[in-house]
Amino acid sequence: MLFAYEDAGKDRFRTAAIPSELVRLYGGQLIAQALGAMQKTVSPEKTAHSFHAYFGRPGHIDKDLDFAVLRDNDGRSFSTRRVTVTQDGAVILTASASFQVGEDGPRHQFPMPDVPPPEGLRPLHDYVAEAADRLPVRHRPFWLGQHQFEWRPVEPFRIFSGGPPTAGPHYWLKLKARLGDDEAEHQRYLTYVSDLHILHAGLAPLAIGWADDHLQTSSLDHALWFHDRFRVDEWLLYTLDSPAAGGGRALGRGTLHASDGRLVATVSQEGLIRVHETPRSRF
CATH class of the missing domain: 3.10.129.10 (Hotdog Thioesterase)
Known part of the structure; x- marks a missing residue:
């Protein structure tokens, strides 16, 4: 249900309101659905490597969400997308993401903290x-x-x-x-x-x-x-x-x-x- 998108035109999607007792839409739901809308417009061999979002205003729990995706770029290795999320025409989130075909390369990382299991x-x-x-x-x-x-x-x-x-x-x-x-x-x-x-x-x-x-x-x-x-x-x-x-x-x-x-x-x-x-x- 969380990622059940209805097609609403070319690169346009809608998700139905999910019953909730919250006073406003949980931000994690909104950004996850925004990423999902952008994923739907990218070839499956490319997966997200970065995601950036700005919250515009609180979302309503009892209203559908509309997602309008823009295809900024499609290269051989990378694709970039932007999405605007609205309720009743009012913008509540803007986001962008970059997607990449998997590849190998040099690696380093912060070590995992030593904590109890x-x-x-x-x-x-x-x-x-x-x-x-x-x-x-x-x-x-x-x-x-x-x-x-x-x-x-x-x-x-x-x-x-x-x-x-x-x-x-x-x-x-x-x-x-x-x-x-x-x-x-x-x-x-x-x-x-x-x-x-x-x-x-x-x-x-x-x-x-x-x-x-x-x-x-x-x-x-x-x-x-x-x-x-x-x-x-x-x-x-x-x-x-x-x-x-x-x-x-x-x-x-x-x-x-x-x-x-x-x-x-x-x-x-x-x-x-x-x-x-x-x-x-x-x-």
């Missing part, structure tokens, strides 16, 4: 369930709902403000359902999940919890680079940090390693972080 760690859902009665009402539909991914925090999972500032966290994650071998599908699902927790990395050094009821957050942009093949239905280690925060914004960065130590993707995102004097009713 996921099997002995508590599921993230346990942390959230313990804090359920203290969560602001606006957060409960998303965080207490069913999720497609299993998350295992390496460090204690910060929910509320207070306590000492901490560095960026590590998470093990994997899709609960088993997928086939289509590399493009695994890329879409990794794009989907990469939007979650990355902005929280910018809050940790400030000792701010994502469930602080005075906090307003919103994704402003998102970038993703794919370095190697991977399976999103097998454990991946998501290592997060934040180089800087200020001016009402925070920058989060992330690397994703496969369990065999290969660095398979890098992520960055700048997001809005505003702390208000009064509690927020929605955002």
Whole structure:
């Protein structure tokens, strides 16, 4: 259902609204569907190696999404695409991606952090369930709902403000359902999940919890680079940090390693972080 596209003209696609109790569209869904729309216009031997997006305005959960793709370039090795995503004619996201035919070449990478394996760690859902009665009402539909991914925090999972500032966290994650071998599908699902927790990395050094009821957050942009093949239905280690925060914004960065130590993707995102004097009713 997430990637069920209806043809709406040449390089035009539409996805139906997905029932949800959220107050706005989850950004990870939007960027994953934007990547999927661009993938539909590229020959299958080329897979995405980079993706860049800007969020324009909050998306509505009860309205269809329209995708208009532009074919900027098609070479022998690379293809580039742009997409504009709208609801009722209003732009909510613009994105671009580059696709490449697979090839060999010299390699180097950041090493995989030395952290405990996921099997002995508590599921993230346990942390959230313990804090359920203290969560602001606006957060409960998303965080207490069913999720497609299993998350295992390496460090204690910060929910509320207070306590000492901490560095960026590590998470093990994997899709609960088993997928086939289509590399493009695994890329879409990794794009989907990469939007979650990355902005929280910018809050940790400030000792701010994502469930602080005075906090307003919103994704402003998102970038993703794919370095190697991977399976999103097998454990991946998501290592997060934040180089800087200020001016009402925070920058989060992330690397994703496969369990065999290969660095398979890098992520960055700048997001809005505003702390208000009064509690927020929605955002």
